[in-house]
Amino acid sequence: MRRYLTEYVKEIEEKLQGKVTKEDLQELKIKIEFFQHERFIHLCVTLSYAFLAVFFLVAGLVSYWFLIPFFGILIFLLFYIVHYFFLENSVQYLYKLYDKMNKLC
Numbered sequence: 001m002r003r004y005l006t007e008y009v010k011e012i013e014e015k016l017q018g019k020v021t022k023e024d025l026q027e028l029k030i031k032i033e034f035f036q037h038e039r040f041i042h043l044c045v046t047l048s049y050a051f052l053a054v055f056f057l058v059a060g061l062v063s064y065w066f067l068i069p070f071f072g073i074l075i076f077l078l079f080y081i082v083h084y085f086f087l088e089n090s091v092q093y094l095y096k097l098y099d100k101m102n103k104l105c
Contacts, residue, residue: 001038001083001087002083002086005035005086005087005090006090008031009090009093009094009097012028012094012097012101013097015101016097016100016101016104020101020104020105021105022105024101025098025101025102025105028094028097028098028101029098031094032091032094032095032098035087035090035091035094036091038087039084039087039088039091042080042083042084042087043084045080046077046080046081046084049073049076049077049080050077052073053070053073053074053077056069056070056073057070
């Protein structure tokens with residue numbers, strides 16, 4: 001997803017250098033909706049893993065064996081948060097590109 005989104009942003013930036021059509025604007029709007037959906041799903045998964053991590057942390061107060069899955073989930077959660085913020089920032093950048101493209105049309 002990271003590579004796809006990065007390549008798409010570059011493609012839109014190149015289109016902004018030339019002539020922009022209404023079809024390009026409509027395509028960007030549709031892609032933004034797709035990326036928003038992707039971002040929402042990643043937010044739900046990130047929050048689920050965060051709640052799961054908190055559960056294992058609290059359970060770790062009862063037995064230290066619960067701390068083993070907590071650290072595994074925590075590592076996974078950190079990488080997922082980094083990916084989520086990439087999606088968030090990229091979608092917000094697409095909003096700006098949409099505004100520029102809309103002004104050119």
